[in-house]
Structure formats: C-alpha cells, structure tokens
Amino acid sequence: MSIRINLDVMMAKRRIGVGELAERIGITPANLSILKNERAKAVRFTTLDAICRELDCQPGDILEWVDDGDRQ
C-alpha cells in the first residue's frame, strides 16, 4: 500500500503524545498506534476530521501518496 502516514511528524511538531491525542479525538491509544505505524486498513472521515482539528493541520499534512511502483 502506498499511502504514507506522517502523523508522528505532526504530533512532534505540536508536542502531543499518543495517549493524549487518542483521548482528544475519541479513539483508543491502540488504534492510534495502529494508524501511526501504517498498519490501518481503513480510517473514518470523522477520525480524520478530529485529527486535523486537534493538530490544526490539513489531511495532506498527515496523508501522502507515494508511487512505490507496486502496481496490481
């Protein structure tokens, strides 16, 4: 899969940890870790909305498509 998640970069910029961010956006720390480590298969728009609101950023700051040549 070639969607890169740059969540840790944004979290470092805003100086907020996994536990606190998870509580603010309303998901479990485990699920946030799954998302951060690029192991998530699907994300709700409501979750993305909450992340962008809490980190004061755009979806493009968190999500990035990379062409890694993995054509199917």
Place this chain on the structure above:
Amino acid sequence: MQRYMNRWVLDVLKGIVVLIWIGCLWGQAVVVPTLSQAVGDLFYPQNQAAMRWPYLIAGELFLLCVEIAFGAVWRLLTLSGSGRVFTAKALTCVNWVIGCAAAATALTLLVLVVFLISGWNDPVIETMDYYAVAFMLGVVLIAEIGFDLLMTVMRGLLRAATDQSDELEQVI
C-alpha cells in the same frame, strides 16, 4: 448490541428452553416407550415384540437430537445477550443445530421407511389408515427438510454478518 437485543426476551426464551428440556426428558422416559409399545400392539399383533424397537430407538434418538440442539440454542442466546454473537463460537453452535436437525430428519425418514415396508402386507394396518399415517409422516419429513434448509440460510446470514463485523472492526 444492547439496542438490538431485549434482555427480557432472552430470559423468557431461556426459560422456555428449560421447559423444552424437561419435556424431552419426560418424553424419553415415559412417552416414547409407551407410544412405541402401543404402536407395536396396535399395528402388529402377530409380531409385536420386534416391531416396537425401531420406533422406540428412533423416538429416543430424536428427542436426544432435540435436547442437544437446544443446548446449542441456549449457548447462542447467551452469546447474543453479551454481544459476542459475530464470532466463530456462534457459528459452531449453529452447525450443531443444523447437524441435530439433519439427524432428526434422517430418523424420521427411517421411521417412514420402516412403516411403509412393514405395514405393506399387514392386514391390520390396511384397515388402520396406512396411507393416512404414511402421509402424515411424509408431511413431517417435508417440514423437517424445510427447517434444515431455513437454518442453512440463517447460517449464511450469520457468516455474512460476522465477516462484515470483522471488517468494520478494522476501521479506525
């Protein structure tokens, strides 16, 4: 899961399952031996001792199938109440119900065949509505086959719901 399942409905159902179990035990202890004896006496005066055995064994086994099936139903009711019904455990319970229903259908078929063959040339049975009894057994058999197929459809629905539930679990 709480908004889909009514606690009261599940509890009443479990109470009914207990009543069914009691009924089956009583059937196995009292009703089946008495009825099979009566069938033997009534239909086969010449060779009564032998002819009650197929009905006795089939009747006892049939009620055993019902008891096991309702054990699986009890488990399903518990799982439904706790919201763990979209799991492999629930599918196993449904498989048990279908297996017991299939066995019960086979027993009914056996009884029907035994009755058809053994009553064909029996003069007593000829006067005792041979075709009526055969017809009733046939109707019961068709109803059982219908139940088996219906349970198979329900099993398909449970599998679909379980797969969809698993997929939705993965959405962050």
